[in-house]
Amino acid sequence: MSGLLSGRLAFVTGAGSGIGRVTSQLLARDGATVVAVDRNLDAANATIEALNTKNDHIALEMDVSSSDSISKVLRAVTEKYKRPPTIVVNSAGITRDNFILKMPEADFDAVVNVNLKGTWLVLQQFGKAMVEHNSGGSMVNVSSIVARSGNMGQSNYSPSKAGVEAMTKVVAREFGRYNVRVNAVVPGFIETPMTETVPQKVKDMVIMQCALRRFGKPEEIAEVISFLASDRSSYINGTSIEVTGG
Numbered sequence: 001m002s003g004l005l006s007g008r009l010a011f012v013t014g015a016g017s018g019i020g021r022v023t024s025q026l027l028a029r030d031g032a033t034v035v036a037v038d039r040n041l042d043a044a045n046a047t048i049e050a051l052n053t054k055n056d057h058i059a060l061e062m063d064v065s066s067s068d069s070i071s072k073v074l075r076a077v078t079e080k081y082k083r084p085p086t087i088v089v090n091s092a093g094i095t096r097d098n099f100i101l102k103m104p105e106a107d108f109d110a111v112v113n114v115n116l117k118g119t120w121l122v123l124q125q126f127g128k129a130m131v132e133h134n135s136g137g138s139m140v141n142v143s144s145i146v147a148r149s150g151n152m153g154q155s156n157y158s159p160s161k162a163g164v165e166a167m168t169k170v171v172a173r174e175f176g177r178y179n180v181r182v183n184a185v186v187p188g189f190i191e192t193p194m195t196e197t198v199p200q201k202v203k204d205m206v207i208m209q210c211a212l213r214r215f216g217k218p219e220e221i222a223e224v225i226s227f228l229a230s231d232r233s234s235y236i237n238g239t240s241i242e243v244t245g246g
């Protein structure tokens with residue numbers, strides 16, 4: 001696998017933890033230079049410090065829900081590398097779970113702003129730079145199986161992720177002519193800080209419903225993201241790949 005992404009500049013949001021962190025590691029393993037962004041800069045720095053390659057990786061602070069924050073980072077990246085990334089991974093995401101009857105409106109807005117609008121803003125700004133640079137590329141969004149199944153307590157999160165899947169199909173149609181592919185991964189339940197707080201009773205139920213009878217590991221999502229980022233998936237576009245253990 002090594003060298004599959006050699007010479008490629010990869011941009012990963014939510015790179016300070018979980019799936020985004022491990023994706024940064026695997027993209028670097030496969031030869032890419034990684035720009036790891038997170039609203040938590042210390043966490044993004046820790047991701048980059050742990051990368052074990054000679055490439056000129058960098059960590060930057062960025063809030064995906066802020067258009068200004070994204071513009072600043074895009075400018076900094078194109079100034080440093082003299083080109084925009086050709087791999088963009090939208091892994092930043094949050095949960096604010098509660099039954100709808102108890103959920104504050106602010107928790108609906110927060111989740112939609114990060115998961116759905118944040119993905120839109122990154123696709124728009126980085127997509128524009130990729131189109132203008134005319135170098136093609138691959139953008140990978142992170143949805144969730146609960147977008148399809150529904151999940152109690154996630155009347156904000158689940159639709160935000162369904163929106164990510166719909167957006168993936170739309171933007172793939174719009175960017176296809178520029179040779180920029182857009183796809184999504186649809187993870188099941190993955191062992192990351194995001195799922196650490198899920199009560200054991202709920203975890204046991206999830207495991208019983210999974211054919212492989214276990215949570216997934218972030219590596220198992222990151223491998224699919226690396227595949228979608230690479231030319232090995234050159235005719236896969238506008239689709240979503242479930243990675244749930246069945």
Ligand SMILES: NC(=O)c1ccc[n+]([C@@H]2O[C@H](COP(=O)([O-])OP(=O)(O)OC[C@H]3O[C@@H](n4cnc5c(N)ncnc54)[C@H](O)[C@@H]3O)[C@@H](O)[C@H]2O)c1
Nearest residue numbers: 014016017018019039063064092093144187189190192194
């Ligand atoms: N863990 C799971 O079971 C699972 C399942 C399906 C989908 N997902 C999705 O995968 C993605 C990664 O999740 P994870 O499990 O690695 O979570 P995580 O909490 O471990 O990591 C998420 C990262 O995103 C960052 N982030 C949050 N809001 C941000 C913002 N506004 N701007 C920039 N960075 C921000 C956080 O600081 C954190 O470092 C998310 O989109 C999540 O919804 C996770």
